[in-house]
Amino acid sequence: VDGAIGTVRPVREEPPAFEVFFEAEYGRLLKVLYLITGSRTEAEDLAQEAMARALERWQRVSTMERPGGYVYRMALNLNRKRLRHLSVVARQLVGARDREEPSLEERTEVRMALDSLPRPTREALVLIDWLGLDAAEAGRLLGIRPGSVRSRVSRARSALRDRMGEDDA
Amino acid sequence: MPELRELLDREAAGAAPSPDAYPRTLRRARRIAIRRQIGAGAIALALFAGLGGSLWLAVRSRNETPGPAKSNTPSVPAPPASWEPGPSAEDSAAALAELPVGWTSLSPPPMVRVRAASVWTGSELFYWGGDTGFGGTHHGDGAMYDPVKDAWRELPPGPLSGAPPRERPGPGPR
Numbered sequence: 227v228d229g230a231i232g233t234v235r236p237v238r239e240e241p242p243a244f245e246v247f248f249e250a251e252y253g254r255l256l257k258v259l260y261l262i263t264g265s266r267t268e269a270e271d272l273a274q275e276a277m278a279r280a281l282e283r284w285q286r287v288s289t290m291e292r293p294g295g296y297v298y299r300m301a302l303n304l305n306r307k308r309l310r311h312l313s314v315v316a317r318q319l320v321g322a323r324d325r326e327e328p329s330l331e332e333r334t335e336v337r338m339a340l341d342s343l344p345r346p347t348r349e350a351l352v353l354i355d356w357l358g359l360d361a362a363e364a365g366r367l368l369g370i371r372p373g374s375v376r377s378r379v380s381r382a383r384s385a386l387r388d389r390m391g392e393d394d395a
Numbered sequence: 396m397p398e399l400r401e402l403l404d405r406e407a408a409g410a411a412p413s414p415d416a417y418p419r420t421l422r423r424a425r426r427i428a429i430r431r432q433i434g435a436g437a438i439a440l441a442l443f444a445g446l447g448g449s450l451w452l453a454v455r456s457r458n459e460t461p462g463p464a465k466s467n468t469p470s471v472p473a474p475p476a477s478w479e480p481g482p483s484a485e486d487s488a489a490a491l492a493e494l495p496v497g498w499t500s501l502s503p504p505p506m507v508r509v510r511a512a513s514v515w516t517g518s519e520l521f522y523w524g525g526d527t528g529f530g531g532t533h534h535g536d537g538a539m540y541d542p543v544k545d546a547w548r549e550l551p552p553g554p555l556s557g558a559p560p561r562e563r564p565g566p567g568p569r
Contacts (some may be wrong), residue, residue: 235554241501248417248420249417252412252416252420253411254410256410256411256412256416257407257408258407259410260407260409261403261406261407261527266409267409268412269410269452270460272415273417274419274420274423275423277420277424278420278421278423278424278426278427279427281420281421281424282424282427282428282431294458306537334405334406335402336403336405336406337401340406341400352403352563354401355400355403356404356407358402383399386399
């Protein structure tokens with residue numbers, strides 16, 4: 227998972243075919259969204275919506291320096307929009323439904339630890355510690371400064387360490 | 396505690412792309428394109444309707460502008476070509492001063508009315524309206540009498556019927 231997103235952008239005149247881009251990026255995007263949302267269904271829905279929107283504007287998106295960045299930013303924004311539109315009750319219901327996917331026994335320690343993090347902190351952690359972006363690139367995707375990304379990641383690591391440490395004890 | 400990335404890696408492995416992910420994405424993109432086209436069509440239709448409406452209003456207002464402003468009062472018919480205005484008050488006053496003082500009978504008027512309105516204009520007697528007896532027809536015509544010439548001249552048809560208004564102020568509810 228190392229390396230910046232959107233690496234399929236070749237150095238050539240012709241923009242990459244969408245199918246090639248999809249093959250290269252979709253799986254990783256799906257996993258990022260799964261780590262952030264904790265739901266396979268939501269992750270798949272968000273990933274497909276972001277990819278579909280990119281395809282719909284592919285002529286423009288394909289000429290961008292990092293087409294992958296566009297898709298990740300789109301998916302993260304869609305997730306925030308989805309959360310904003312859910313009422314507190316609906317959010318609880320969706321949360322309950324999400325938790326039905328992996329049963330309580332199946333839920334890993336990491337999953338529970340991730341779920342305990344606030345969404346902005348979780349996003350920063352996943353982009354930096356799993357996707358391997360640097361703070362500047364993650365900041366561009368999240369719309370915040372690199373310093374804020376580093377601070378969020380630091381808080382997330384500390385919280386995870388505390389939580390996992392408690393569980394171990 | 397194992398490496399964080401390793402743990403996240405293991406967790407992320409739970410989300411594998413479904414085999415039909417690509418065709419489903421294509422279908423979704425088509426739906427988005429259709430929605431976008433419908434939206435663009437609706438906007439174009441709204442713009443077209445707005446533009447058409449504005450044009451129609453502009454044409455209508457331009458056609459109406461040269462005409463007189465509409466009002467509830469009836470239009471005044473133009474006087475006949477043969478009609479001429481009467482003498483001025485100054486001329487009439489000088490001529491009247493030369494007439495002998497006393498009573499004299501007037502030449503008969505062109506119409507005989509009861510309850511007709513009569514006003515001295517300064518040079519002529521304005522005689523207008525009235526009816527031809529109790530409950531009779533109200534007339535909307537009249538004549539001017541010139542005492543210097545002892546002559547009547549009929550007025551052109553007026554815009555009013557000569558009938559008194561139906562609504563009159565009354566004592567109100569008791």
